[in-house]
Amino acid sequence: MPPVRWQSARHVARHGQLRSTDDYLAPATANGTYSGGYLSHMFDSDNNLRVDSSVKFKSVNYGGFSMSALYGFSNQAGATNKSEARSVGARYKNGPVSVGAAYEQFNIPDANTDGAVSSTADALFVAGRQRIFGVGGTYAIGPLKVGLEWTRMVIDGVTSGPIVANYLRRDNYEINARYDIKPALFLAGGYTFTDGRQTTGSATTDPKWHQVNLMLYDALSKRTDVFLLGAFQKAAGDATFAYIYGNGSTSIQSPGSAKQAVARIGIRHKF
Template identity: 40%
Template sequence: MKKSLLILALVTASASPVFAQSSVTLYGVVDDGINYTNNTGGHHNFEMASGYGYGSRWGLKGTEDLGGGLKTIFTLENGFDLNSGRANQGGRMFGRQALVGVAHDNYGSITLGRQYDSVVDFLAPTTANGNWAGFLFAHPYDNDNTDNSFRVSNSVKYTSPNLGGFKFGGLYGFSNAAGQFANNRAMSIGASYVGGPVTIGAAYMDVDNIGMGSTGAVAANDASFFASNQREFGVGINYKISQATLGFVYTHSRIENPTGNGYLTPPNFPAGISVHSLTFDNFEFNAQYYFTPTFFAGAMYTYTSGRYDASNGSSKPKWNMFGLVADYYLSKRTDVYVQAVYQKVSASTGTFLDTAYISGADNSSSTNKQVVARIGMKHLF
């Protein structure tokens, strides 16, 4: 009896339990600098500004191998302002991303939570602002969300695996409002192709009652515009030639019945006027050149043709934007950069659109021109 118990104990002790492999990674970006604006509400301004080259953040991402090519994935990502310590994205703890789901090597992933839309996933990487330049280079008022001004809450998203350089996906964000299924819901689809020197991205997004309320797909403290509908589509292409990358992007945005804008402080958005619609057609040309593996320069020109239809008439404002950036890497994780953006608005409308406003400035100019220059530093961890 004792001999049998001893053998059982030895066998039990030598057995190797099988557990699924899992990992959790802490990561982040710290970006800070000094901005100079030549005209903000009629005055020039020097200010400390965090996250303009690349949004300051910290996050946790993890996986658990379930076997057979299937795994559980999650991401929790917080955006913050380095200079004040406050949380960005409306004060949310994990305002940049908060998602959980499953992924398969052959079939792609399905994730649930607060996530990036298809414009950000597939189209934005072909723009200057969504790739190597940052916030200041966004199209006027980030009207197409290529600068990721808002995320989509209550969303389910599918992303395909890489199919020979081709990827596609789609997202649906629920309103979470009982009896109001279409009240602040979002949907988007997109695709991209990366092959040799060519990168192509395209996307479409539609959001109903954007910015209405605090619990929908795109809440009031998250939206760029507050409107009954925001719809946009676009396509972009980058072509690499030796150390240079050339890009062209076209996007179209239409905002129905807008009542406000998240970037503009009152009374900049018109009071007592019913705005029926705003449309923006953005044409961006960008170029990036690596002089050495640790130093690059970039340039962007964007022409935006708009249309304003309201109870006080119609007009067609135009925006011309020029941007330059130079970036030097002190190491693989740390770089310093300088950048400047100029914007001019033409075709006077007699509305809030007459005054220049570069996304990231603390207010619009008192004229139709504005310049913002920045020197900054970024560290990855």
């Protein structure tokens, strides 16, 4: 039997470690592979958060199957349930097919500055408990690669963040595709539907969002590349504002546009 491999945090106060959702769900998304923040799911709350003060176990590949588990310490005497993080996930990869699943839980994120998920990390919501779980996968057919993912985020007792509520749920459904026109040039696009439910006091609302993305990338040389990226989002249901990667109102009660578009063009040269 191949040996397992342990990973412990180094310089965790500054860097932290990736969670199982980043290891096994992000590779099925546009944001987690080729695009960047503008193609994130609503509030980017199921992606790209590093856990400080943590230990991580990551297995080797067993016939296409691998898994990982992470625990982030609270570092608060007498309150080990504050700013604590737990994460576990697994993936099966064989040829053109890759399928992953993951679950994670944060207890009172941002409760202290030395915990696993604190103000020195990037806890978007301050709440009593935050849970994220989902499944995703990709399938490659020659130069075409298609990704599908579903994630659910559930937060109890949100006291600070883009939305304040007693209960907050977000279901994200994403489909994306990337086509390699040639080895250094690709065209990619995708669609994400976010279905929400939130309770504030005695009121319950069902906000929804639609987002369409498109990206063109060209590596001009080994050191220089260019890209063109666009995203359009529309609020629906009870949602009152669009919010592409933080480009919107800071509270659901604040006035804002129900439609939002972002475009970015860039060139990078590596020295």
